[in-house]
Amino acid sequence: MGYQETIPGVVRGEVTGTQCIRRSFAILRLLAGGDHDGEKLVDIAGALKLSHPTTHRILKALEQEGIVERAGGSQRYRLGAEAAWLGVGPFNRCPITRLSAIVLEDLAQATGDSIFLSVPSHNDAVYADRRLGNWPVQARGVHVGARRPMGVSVGGRVMLAHLGEARMKTVLAENADRFADWNCPMDQVLRGIEDTRAQGYLVDDSLTRQGRRAMAVPVRDVGGRAIGAISIIAPTARLGSDRVARLLPLLREGARRVGTALFEQRMAS
Amino acid sequence: MGYQETIPGVVRGEVTGTQCIRRSFAILRLLAGGDHDGEKLVDIAGALKLSHPTTHRILKALEQEGIVERAGGSQRYRLGAEAAWLGVGPFNRCPITRLSAIVLEDLAQATGDSIFLSVPSHNDAVYADRRLGNWPVQARGVHVGARRPMGVSVGGRVMLAHLGEARMKTVLAENADRFADWNCPMDQVLRGIEDTRAQGYLVDDSLTRQGRRAMAVPVRDVGGRAIGAISIIAPTARLGSDRVARLLPLLREGARRVGTALFEQRMAS
DNA sequence: GGAAAACTTCCACATTTCGGAAAATCCGTA
DNA sequence: TACGGATTTTCCGAAATGTGGAAGTTTTCC
Numbered sequence: 001m002g003y004q005e006t007i008p009g010v011v012r013g014e015v016t017g018t019q020c021i022r023r024s025f026a027i028l029r030l031l032a033g034g035d036h037d038g039e040k041l042v043d044i045a046g047a048l049k050l051s052h053p054t055t056h057r058i059l060k061a062l063e064q065e066g067i068v069e070r071a072g073g074s075q076r077y078r079l080g081a082e083a084a085w086l087g088v089g090p091f092n093r094c095p096i097t098r099l100s101a102i103v104l105e106d107l108a109q110a111t112g113d114s115i116f117l118s119v120p121s122h123n124d125a126v127y128a129d130r131r132l133g134n135w136p137v138q139a140r141g142v143h144v145g146a147r148r149p150m151g152v153s154v155g156g157r158v159m160l161a162h163l164g165e166a167r168m169k170t171v172l173a174e175n176a177d178r179f180a181d182w183n184c185p186m187d188q189v190l191r192g193i194e195d196t197r198a199q200g201y202l203v204d205d206s207l208t209r210q211g212r213r214a215m216a217v218p219v220r221d222v223g224g225r226a227i228g229a230i231s232i233i234a235p236t237a238r239l240g241s242d243r244v245a246r247l248l249p250l251l252r253e254g255a256r257r258v259g260t261a262l263f264e265q266r267m268a269s
Numbered sequence: 270m271g272y273q274e275t276i277p278g279v280v281r282g283e284v285t286g287t288q289c290i291r292r293s294f295a296i297l298r299l300l301a302g303g304d305h306d307g308e309k310l311v312d313i314a315g316a317l318k319l320s321h322p323t324t325h326r327i328l329k330a331l332e333q334e335g336i337v338e339r340a341g342g343s344q345r346y347r348l349g350a351e352a353a354w355l356g357v358g359p360f361n362r363c364p365i366t367r368l369s370a371i372v373l374e375d376l377a378q379a380t381g382d383s384i385f386l387s388v389p390s391h392n393d394a395v396y397a398d399r400r401l402g403n404w405p406v407q408a409r410g411v412h413v414g415a416r417r418p419m420g421v422s423v424g425g426r427v428m429l430a431h432l433g434e435a436r437m438k439t440v441l442a443e444n445a446d447r448f449a450d451w452n453c454p455m456d457q458v459l460r461g462i463e464d465t466r467a468q469g470y471l472v473d474d475s476l477t478r479q480g481r482r483a484m485a486v487p488v489r490d491v492g493g494r495a496i497g498a499i500s501i502i503a504p505t506a507r508l509g510s511d512r513v514a515r516l517l518p519l520l521r522e523g524a525r526r527v528g529t530a531l532f533e534q535r536m537a538s
Numbered sequence: 539g540g541a542a543a544a545c546t547t548c549c550a551c552a553t554t555t556c557g558g559a560a561a562a563t564c565c566g567t568a
Numbered sequence: 569t570a571c572g573g574a575t576t577t578t579c580c581g582a583a584a585t586g587t588g589g590a591a592g593t594t595t596t597c598c
Binding site: 017018020021022024025028029032036057058060061062065066067079080081082083084085086087088089090091092093094097119121122126128143144145146 | 286287289290291293294297298301305326327329330331334335336348349350351352353354355356357358359360361362363366388390391395397412413414415
């Protein structure tokens with residue numbers, strides 16, 4: 001017996017005696033990544049390699065805490081209102097979203113397309129904020145709080161490229177299996193990372209949405225490490241190489257503003 | 270050995286095999302209630318009647334998950350960025366805050382004072398949203414995401430009054446000890462609940478802030494049960510009985526709008 | 539600079555959690 | 569509406585995970 005978390009080549013945190021806390025939050029991150037309809041118990045258990053009774057017991061406890069709720073009548077689990085109330089404090093305190101709000105707004109205004117801020121969370125890229133442009137085709141389907149395995153979205157690849165070699169390798173190793181679910185070939189991810197390192201930004205067709213193309217630049221802290229990414233999503237035709245060239249300075253300036261503001265904020269507190 | 274959660278007269282949830290999940294979230298709620306400087310380990314352990322090593326182990330695990338972080342350099346724990354990323358999805362989906370945003374804005378404009386939306390979370394009242402009025406004295410100290418044991422704030426008392434007899438008793442029993450920390454006498458709470466039931470609203474001096482008075486009305490769902498409260502906080506002089514009478518219809522109308530909108534939203538989905 | 543308070547590690551122990559198997563329930567399909 | 573496979577839930581024996589006393593280490597506050 002005894003489920004042992006064994007990730008090849010990865011030394012997981014050294015804390016022991018907290019198996020079920022790790023499992024609980026793995027479940028919560030999984031649910032955060034799913035859509036609003038929720039996830040079935042078998043799928044959760046399958047994805048995390050947990051037994052059904054264990055998954056069930058944890059979900060029931062989380063439901064009792066209000067952190068997890070059942071979509072509609074029953075049977076499908078998703079994050080609940082308590083998650084919102086626990087998170088709203090940190091969210092409002094969190095510098096990056098507060099500082100990026102204006103920048104995203106400006107970019108959405110200037111470009112007319114949808115602008116996203118992604119941040120890394122464990123092995124995922126989370127969409128931390130979003131501004132829809134006024135161009136008729138909008139990215140309404142991608143909600144704030146949604147997640148992708150880091151590397152699937154252009155924002156994720158850009159962050160991977162600036163995360164440090166060791167961390168990048170770890171994340172890629174741990175995400176390798178998950179990429180398949182997003183029909184995202186590993187070599188496309190690797191190519192994206194290399195491109196980003198070469199040019200400082202990345203443009204690629206969307207994997208999740210046919211006919212869309214996305215472009216991302218890193219938001220970097222003082223040490224040059226990525227703490228996020230700003231991306232723009234638009235119909236493929238609207239992201240030809242000419243427009244990309246025109247957008248690049250805009251996005252870069254935005255990312256720089258966020259990074260600098262963050263630094264100044266840090267200094268102040 | 271073996272810590273047993275024993276609350277007199279209260280049958281806690283029947284889920285077993287999840288002790289440390291309950292403990293984890295008890296800690297998280299405690300941290301959510303604290304201020305931005307964070308809480309010391311001993312205080313957390315003391316408040317929740319946990320041993321130091323256990324508290325330490327759980328906090329370390331939560332820190333590794335990024336749900337908890339250390340304020341400044343070290344030693345004081347508070348909620349971390351991951352809590353924000355897990356919560357931002359549910360928050361944006363959550364109907365009540367979306368629907369109340371406009372209402373709070375209107376009320377803040379109309380009154381010039383600070384308007385709060387509280388919602389119940391376990392035994393706490395959480396400030397789910399806030400609008401500062403343009404009157405020079407503002408309630409900047411009370412942040413969104415902050416918590417009070419339900420009954421301490423006027424919003425909490427108003428919610429208690431409309432929570433159903435059984436639930437109210439439970440919450441009062443479980444909060445009895447905590448009231449002392451807010452120098453909030455139990456009979457003042459009880460009186461507040463009775464007043465609310467008699468008049469449908471509550472006015473009382475602030476317990477947390479000298480020279481402030483607050484007024485609250487319940488936000489009720491179709492069945493009449495409280496799902497939140499809208500409250501206004503102002504210098505005592507600005508909440509005399511004449512102005513209270515003038516404000517009452519405004520607040521009630523606001524609460525009604527939120528309640529109705531919520532109902533319609535439920536119907537639609 | 540010293541003492542008290544707080545944090546962290548260690549370890550033997552048993553409570554809490556685990557998961558296989560089976561029963562109950564749900565849901566898609568006809 | 570009734571059937572059958574899929575999914576959820578309960579049960580329970582087993583042991584791994586998590587527990588807390590005691591002791592060592594670091595931090596904080598005089």
